[in-house]
Amino acid sequence: MVQTEAFVMLSAVLFVLGMMGVLLRRNAILVFMSVELMLNAANLALVAFARQWNQLEGHLFVFFVMTVAAAEVAVGLALIVAIFRTKQSINIDELHQMEG
């Protein structure tokens, strides 16, 4: 049997990669992709633990996460399309009108 630690470590690595992508990417779509990566990393961790303890709650929660992720992507992409219509660019560094 594969050890749970390997799954969790993979999950961690994926999470960190995704976090790095969120922090360092300029393209909004790529930021979304990184966010998805983080979410999926969390999914993986959940599934791994559910496998370890043989419980369904973990799997169930993954369903929820996926649903939320899908909704979020829909809304987010709609937002990005709206932003592109105004600024003709989706470079997030150019979106700082609400500043102090």
Next chain:
Amino acid sequence: MEYYPQLVTLVVLIPLVGMTINLFWGWRFGETVSGIIGTAAALLAFGVSVLLWGYLTNSGYQSAVVNPPFLDGWIRIGSANVEIPWQMRVDTLSVTMMLVVTGVGSLIHIYSIGYMHGDPLFSRFFAYLNLFLVFMLILVTGNNFLMMFVGWEGVGLCSFLLIGFWFDKAKGVGWRNSLAARKAMIVNRIGDFGLLMAIFLMFWTFGTLDYYRPGEINNVHLAESGGEHSESEAVAAEGEHGEGAAVAAEGEHGEGAPVAEEGHSEPALPVYTNNDHISTEQLGVFSQAERMIEEQHQVDFGPFNLPIETVLVLITLFMLVGAAGKSAQIPLFVWLPDAMAGPTPVSALIHAATMVTAGVYMMVRSNVFYHNAEFTSLVVTLIGAGTAIVAGYIAIGQWDIKRVLAYSTISQLGFMVAAVGVGAYGAAMFHLVTHAFFKALLFLGSGSVIHGIEHGHHLAHERSHGQGHGHAEHDHDEHEFDPQDMRNMGGLARKMPITFITYVIGTLALAGIFPFAGFWSKDEILADSWLAGLIENRFWGYIGFGVLLLAAAFTAFYMWRQIEMVFFGQPRTEAADHAPESSPLMTLPLVVLAFLSIFGGFLNTPSNVLGLDNIFGAHLFTTWLEPSVANAHAAAFQPLIAIGALILALAAIVLARSIYGANKSVTEDNSDPLAVRRDTAPIWSFANARLYWDETYFRLFENPFNVLSHFLANTLDSDFWHDYVHNTVIAKGFNSIGQLLAKPVDLGIVDGTVNGIGALVRWVAARGRRVQTGYVRTYAVTLLLGVVLVIVLLLLPALTNAGP
């Protein structure tokens, strides 16, 4: 007849009514009616005085004390045992003064109707004259020293009002009159201080201020020696608290205590001849003084005691200060010559006959005190004699006709005061009476002369300048033409015969020429002084005698100088050439007074002189006075002194005639013959300058006072107090503190604090605002950091516990 003493209230009331009428309604009445009202008041008062005189002669000179109706107790402080009632006294001394005051006063009222004719304030003049009579009569009828003081102050007030009567004359004359009035008032006040101190001392020593209480005997010697006084009846109504007036008659022989029942004569009552039956507290001041001297009483002043003789000396010295102020002695005589600025009737009434004699009256009334105060008698004589000679000397150098008479008055008052000093109280009063006659005559005569000169000036002007210039022209000249200057007179004997004759009679009376009035009275003073030195071993009698003799010679000299300058010779100005005789209203009183000046001396003829006493009675006046003035003794006639003084006076007149007679009275350059001769020039000039007395006073007192006053007002009050303290220190200081509080404190600190807080908030906000960068990535990092922090915090226990 017994009720006559009660009439004495009328003596004071009638002139009061006259004054009220003239004061409030006189301006409506016109001259004649006002004059008649005033004169009638004076004449009625004189009538009452004559009634009182009749009462006294017929009742054996029995004195009476009268409580006026409706005046029960004037000053009464029961707890301190102070009782000073408003009581009036009818005795021979007060009736003498009443007769002189109202008699001469009436004549002067009549004269004033003529003199003040044409004056717009005619009725006010008569109101003031009557007011003066009121106060003077209060002075002489009072039975205690406080009433005398009320009258004293009142006549001082009237003197002020009357001297300054023409206070609104143009060209500075009115101002000079006001200054003279003010000077009289102030100098009198200084004397009043002395009298007040005497009154305070008297009250402290004796507990009362009454002269003699009802039931007391004034002149114990007279009573004890029997005398020809009849049994008296004591009548008293309802005690002293009743509704009516109470008359308590005290007798020389009489019953001592008032009878309680309605009055009938009670011959069975005890007859007292002295005051031993009365306890000391119940006596008046004079009897108390005598008793205290017998008992060698010590007066308690708190930390120290003084024997009664010393206290009497102090009291009498203070009274002398009062008399010096009122009766114009050294050093307070300076007001009287300036008082001649008032109308001439005022000078005659107040400053010759009545007010100035108040001091002499006071001293004669207090003869008991003076008799027992040897030291004061010395001082009084020296001052009186000194005044007589100094004033006589000054009079020689005066040009103004009234000034000569003023200094003559001062000189004669010196005679009277010196007489008091040597103990000749009867002689002093006698001289007071005769002096009233001839000095009033002289003053009224001078008024007639002045009027004549003024009229003559008018007439002369009209003739030379034509008619119609009226008063403007007159006023212009009045500044240069002085109607009172004797250098503008001359030769008036032919123009004003009645005035001339009466004036000469007055002069002869004043100079002491036999047989006029002044001869008798002046000689009595001289004789008494000499005898005081000889018999009573009072050495100041000799001093007084010598000085007064010399002063009498001066008197004759300056009076004859005046006669020569005014009446003899040729008229020196047109005014004198056209001077008319005055109206009968003015000349009639002159004639009456001349009559009195001729025959007035026979009131007190000494015995065994040329058989005159068989015609007129010997020493009538002294006998009349004795019941009231215990120490008035008639002196024996001293023929050598009389003849010597007469010769001296005649020699002085002859000398004056030789210098001033035969039209030499004024030299070409309008100066005195004595002033041009080298040897007499300094003497005359010094007299003319009035011994620089007023100037000395100015330097000594007035100028330092003015300087001090200016200093206090300008430097101290204005510069220092107002400018520096108020404006600089207080006002500016207050303002600067206000500025300090307003600007740095209020604006700076308070506003600063509040504004600062706002600025702080804004600064914080400005800094804090920067957290919101608007960059998504920044928010993401913050999120991450927050998550890490939370995880660490959650894991912290696990980490630390599971540590190796």
